[in-house]
Amino acid sequence: MACNSCKTKPVFTLVSGKKLCKNCFIRYFQKKVRKNVRQYGLIEKKDRIAVALSGGKDSTVVLEMLNQLRSDCPYFELFAILIDEGIKGYRHVTVRAARSYCRKNNIDLHIYSFREHFGFTLDQMIKKLKLGPCTVCGALRRYLLNKAARELKATKIVTGHNCDDEAQSVVMNLFRNNNSSSARLGVVTGVKKDKRFIPRIKPLYFMLEKEIMAYAYTKGLLDKFVECRYAGEAYRSEVRDMLNTFEERHPGTKNAILASFLDTLPLLKKKYGTSEEIAYCKACQEPAAKEVCKACTLLKQLNGQKSAKSI
């Protein structure tokens, strides 16, 4: 048993069955991510790229990849934004890891917190609102990330979303007959042209979670394992487990889901009008899908009449 490329000891088996040694795996990983960036034109000259950094493996790996790319081709600016939701026993650990990584690599890190911007930590919000933590966190994170990126004059936001995340979302939307949500997925999201909405790009879109973990390990990017106490949105966890079972029995399942989805995405975008102009929230004037954005709806429940803008 040897690396299929250089005949040394393998450390990783690809979905295709091909085995790679450490150096060949690192080359494979970097080449595939760079191909995605190039093929989809994710980064253009003079872009000011904000990486949404959590301190976890996915966002740290994507930041590492873009930092390398910037070193080789310094045609864009790069910095990181971290949203501190205020989750006891979790976020301070990942903030420490993010600070440490950015300091070592000379990357500007901007931290925005729920408490500072919304008046409450996520932990406090969950006690007040009778909603799932991931629902509250997701809406407010998206809101604050977009606002922060705009304030910092970012032209694009990079997220660490990977093949597993996207395949789960596609299947969840399919099972729930939620095609309008699927229309917002893809390698580039937020494609509506609007100066208030910063487009989001996913350089790790085609990388499996296992490949990202293996890359993080081989590059020494892993910090202490820590789990968000709210992790494990029930429905997503079920879909994730199902897909992992399928992937084990039928390697390539997740890649096939994405390939099939990307084939139909142009039709979904056409049908659900994601190329039309963005509407604005009546309360805070931020981009919104409805008259009042989800962040303002949640904050109204927390604060009475205050909108996100007035806090």
Added chain:
Amino acid sequence: MKVYIEHEDREVSAKAGSVKELLGKLKINPVTVVVVKNNEMVTEEEKLGPKDDVKILSVISGG
């Protein structure tokens, strides 16, 4: 051999001839983990011995 399962923060003792056999005994889907032997990442076919130090790292994000 001693096996540390990181995401459960527990150590177990196990007997297995290979990584594949070990994961089977522990009922862990290989798709969901990366296995490290003596601080080096290894494939499922890797042979294991009683003196090896094995770590199982979950690839599923913690948040």
